[in-house]
Amino acid sequence: MEITDSENETIFPLGNRGPENWFSGEVHVQTLVSPEQIEGLYTVGQVTFSAGGRTYWHTHPIGQVLLVIEGKGWYQERGKPAQVLQKGTVVAIPKEVEHWHGASADHKMVHIAVSNIADGNSVTWKTPVTGDEYAEVNKQ
Template identity: 50%
Template sequence: MKIKILITIFTITVIFSGCNSKIENKMSTTEIFPQGEPLPNEWFTGNAFLKSLVARDKNNDFSAGSVTFLPRARTNWHTHPKGQVLLVTEGSGIYQEEGKQAQKISKGDVINIPENIKHWHGASADSKMVHIAITNFKDDSQVTWLEAVSDEDYESANK
C-alpha cells in the first residue's frame, strides 16, 4: 500500500513539474513584439530597433512603436512638440531631462514627457531596454532631433 502511494505521489510530482517547466519556458520569453528594424545612427548611439505598431491616420493623431535598445544604446537629445509617453515593457534603462538628474527606468514604468522638453532615453550599460513610445503630432512634426548624448554624460547617468 505504501509503495502504491509513493508511486502515485511520484507520478503526480513528475506530471506537475513537467507542466511547470512548460509554463516557465513560456514566461521566460519576455518580448511582446518583434525587435523590428534598425534605427539610424544619426539619431541613436548603439543598436536600437523600431517595430511600428500604430501609424498616424484619420482617427489617431499619434504614432506608437516598440523600441528595443540593446545595452548602451540610446537616443540623441530631442524634443517632441506635443509630448510623448513611454511604457517600459522589458529590461532597464535611463531617462533624463535637460538640467535634471538622470533616472533609472525599468519594466512597468510609465514616463510622461511634456511637450518641448529636451530629453534622452535608452538602455542601461548592462541591460537591454524595450519601451512602447506613443508620440503625438503637431502639424506634421513629432520630434526634433538634437545632439548626441556624450559618452561622459551617459557613463555618469549609469552610476
C-alpha cells in the same frame, strides 16, 4: 503578432535598426500604429535598446508617453538627474522638454512610445548623448 512570456523575446517583432542620426548603439524600432491609421494624431512604436543603446537628445512638439515593458534603462531631461526605467515604469514627457532615454550600460530595455504629432512632426532630434554624459548616468 505573437504574444509571448519568454524572458528573451519581446511582445512585438524586433523591427528595423534605428537611424544612426537618432540613436547611439544598437536600437530597433517597430511601428505599431502609424499616423495614417489614426488621422495623423500620434504614432505608437516599440523601441528595443541593446545594452548601451540610447536616443539622441530630442524634444516632442506635444509630448510623449513611454511604457517600459522589459529591462533596465534611463530617462533624463536636460539639466536634471536621470531616472531609472524598469519594467512597469511610465513616463509622461511634457511638450518641448529636451530629453533622452535608453538602456543601461549592462541591460537591454524595451519600451512602447506614444508620440503625439503637431504639423506632421512628432520629434525634433538634437545632438548625441556624449560618452561622458552617458557614463555619468550609469554611475548611479
